[in-house]
Structures are given as C-alpha cells and as structure tokens.
Amino acid sequence: MRDGDAQVRPRRSGLTRRRKRALSRGAQYVVFVAAVIAFAVTADWGRLKNQFAQWDLVRQMFPDVITLALKNTVLYTMSGFVVGLVLGMVIALMRLSPVGPYRWVAGIYIEIFRGLPALLIFVFVGVAVPLAFPGTQIPGGTYGKVALALGLVSAAYMAETIRAGIQAVPKGQMEAARSLGFSHARAMVSIVVPQAFRIVIPPLTNELVLLFKDSSLVLFLGVTLEERELTKFGRDLASQTANSTPILVAGLCYLLVTIPLGFVVRRLEAKAGEATK
Numbered sequence: 163m164r165d166g167d168a169q170v171r172p173r174r175s176g177l178t179r180r181r182k183r184a185l186s187r188g189a190q191y192v193v194f195v196a197a198v199i200a201f202a203v204t205a206d207w208g209r210l211k212n213q214f215a216q217w218d219l220v221r222q223m224f225p226d227v228i229t230l231a232l233k234n235t236v237l238y239t240m241s242g243f244v245v246g247l248v249l250g251m252v253i254a255l256m257r258l259s260p261v262g263p264y265r266w267v268a269g270i271y272i273e274i275f276r277g278l279p280a281l282l283i284f285v286f287v288g289v290a291v292p293l294a295f296p297g298t299q300i301p302g303g304t305y306g307k308v309a310l311a312l313g314l315v316s317a318a319y320m321a322e323t324i325r326a327g328i329q330a331v332p333k334g335q336m337e338a339a340r341s342l343g344f345s346h347a348r349a350m351v352s353i354v355v356p357q358a359f360r361i362v363i364p365p366l367t368n369e370l371v372l373l374f375k376d377s378s379l380v381l382f383l384g385v386t387l388e389e390r391e392l393t394k395f396g397r398d399l400a401s402q403t404a405n406s407t408p409i410l411v412a413g414l415c416y417l418l419v420t421i422p423l424g425f426v427v428r429r430l431e432a433k434a435g436e437a438t439k
Contacts, residue, residue, distance in 0.1 A: 212405075219407040223399065230388070231395035232415050238377040238391060241305060242312025243370055249313055250320030255350075257325050268321065275318035280311075280376050287311040288383040304389045308380050312373055323365045327358035364430040371423045375416065392416060 177185070256268035275283070287307050292298065300306040331354050339349035359366075378393035385394060396412030 214406050214410045216403075216405055216407045219399070219403055219405060220411055223395075223408055223411055227392070227395060227411060227415060231390055231392045231412070232418075234389060235374065235377050235391040235415075236419070237305065238308045238312065238380055239370065239374045241302075241309035242316060242373050242377070245309045245313025246316030246320050246369075246373070247366070249317035250324055251355075253317055253321035254324035254328065257321060258328060272318045272321055275314055276322075280315045281379055281382065283315050284311045284379045284382050287314070304380070304383060304385050307383055308377065311379075311383075312376060315376065316369055316373055319369055320366065323362050323369070324358065327362035328354055330361050331357045364427050367423060367427045367430060371420050371427070374419055374423070 253268045253271055256264040257272070259265055259268075287300075287310050291300065300310060302309065328350075335353055335357065336346075336349055339353045340346070344352070377391055380389075380391050381394040381397070385391075390398065392412040392415050396408040399408035400406055
C-alpha cells in the first residue's frame with residue numbers, strides 16, 4: 163500500500179473508565195464536603211445549643227432515663243418480641259399446612275397486620291378490646307397490652323420470615339428424618355425448624371430493632387409515670403422545661419441499643435453469607 167493511500171487513524175482521546183469513576187467519586191466527595199461546610203457556616207449553633215444541649219437538663223434526667231425509661235423500653239420490646247415470635251411461628255406453620263382453612267386464616271392475618279399501621283394496632287388493643295369484651299383485663303396491665311400490640315404487629319412479619327426459612331431448608335432433611343422413623347411433626351420440630359432458625363436469625367434480629375423503636379407507641383395506651391418509656395419520658399420533660407434537650411437524650415438512648423444490634427445483624431448476615439459459600 164502506498165503512503166498516499168494510507169489512512170491515518172484518529173488517535174483515541176478521552177478518559178478511561180477507571181479514571182471516570184475516580185473523577186465521579188472525587189466530585190461526590192467535593193459535594194459532600196461543600197454541603198457540610200455550608201451547614202456548619204449557616205447553622206445558628208447558639209440557638210441549637212440552647213435548645214438541644216442544656217447540660218443541667220441532661221443531669222436532671224439521670225438516672226431515671228436509664229433506670230426507668232430505658233428499662234421499660236427494653237421490657238416492652240422483649241415482651242413484644244417473645245409474643246410475636248411464638249405467634250409468628252404458629253402462623254408460619256399454619257401457612258405451610260396442607261389444611262386449606264389453616265392456610266387461609268394465616269394468609270388473611272398476615273395481609274391484615276402487615277397492611278395496618280402499628281399505631282392502629284395499639285389503638286385497637288387499648289380501646290377496641292375492652293369495648294368488645296367488657297370486664298376483660300389483659301394480664302400484665304400496660305405491659306401486657308404493649309406485649310400484645312407489638313406481638314400482633316411483629317408476628318405477621320416474623321411468620322413470613324420463618325416460613326421462608328423453613329422452605330429454605332433442603333427437602334432432603336425431612337425425607338431423611340422420615341426414613342429414620344420420625345413423624346412429620348417430630349421431624350419438623352427436631353430437624354427442620356432448628357435449621358430454619360439459623361437461617362432467619364439475622365432478619366429476626368432486625369425485627370427486634372424495629373420493635374425497639376415501635377415501643378414508643380405505648381404513649382397512646384395512656385401510661386403512668388412509672389410505666390413511661392423513652393419517648394414519653396423525653397416528651398414529658400421537654401414539655402415541662404420548654405426545651406428539646408430531653409428529646410435528644412432519649413434519642414441517644416435509643417441509639418445505645420439500636421447501633422449495637424445493627425452491628426450484630428451485619429455480623430450474623432456476614433457469617434450466614436460465609437456459610438453458604
């Protein structure tokens with residue numbers, strides 16, 4: 163080929179894909195830093211300090227915020243979790259039952275209680291149940307009402323989580339148990355369910371975090387001073403002092419529990435992921 167006929171290919175210009183990603187990441191950092199600086203410059207820190215950082219109010223909240231409010235919040239959460247776990251297990255087994263009416267009842271329950279806001283469930287337990295059954299007292303007083311309300315809310319979600327865990331257990335486990343002479347019920351309880359719970363521990367722990375926050379709805383049941391949880395405790399003191407510092411302290415107390423639980427969830431998920439590799 164003659165030199166005059168040779169076509170000169172245009173030299174490729176532009177950035178490589180890796181370089182583009184690096185520039186995009188750098189631009190996002192710049193935007194983030196600019197937003198932080200803008201907030202730091204424009205915020206009225208004096209007013210924020212006066213409204214959210216009154217140390218005399220913080221000292222006034224202790225030790226009651228821990229020994230009373232946080233303790234009640236943990237008690238409400240754990241009682242609701244236990245009720246929800248037991249009821250959720252029953253609903254999950256009904257959902258998997260070969261008996262049609264059991265499946266229909268379980269399906270209706272799940273759809274209703276997953277679709278209703280938790281606040282309406284608390285109102286139902288606190289108002290509708292006493293009206294429907296005059297003279298009937300829920301055992302445990304306010305603690306029993308909260309356990310029932312939180313349990314009804316969480317059971318619908320736990321039931322679906324447990325059902326998915328049971329279905330994730332290889333069918334060969336049940337077949338092997340039956341070949342060894344186990345009945346279906348005994349094989350389910352002794353072989354399948356324990357393996358299913360190892361699978362669903364991370365999402366169940368995440369449900370515990372959600373219940374811990376939903377326990378703030380107990381204020382709609384009308385609690386006494388000794389039955390207040392974190393949100394009610396913080397709101398009452400904030401109303402008395404016309405200052406939002408107690409609400410901030412209550413929020414920090416929530417984080418003292420939810421952040422470690424979130425870390426536990428991530429660790430459990432990571433271990434579950436390693437086990438499946």
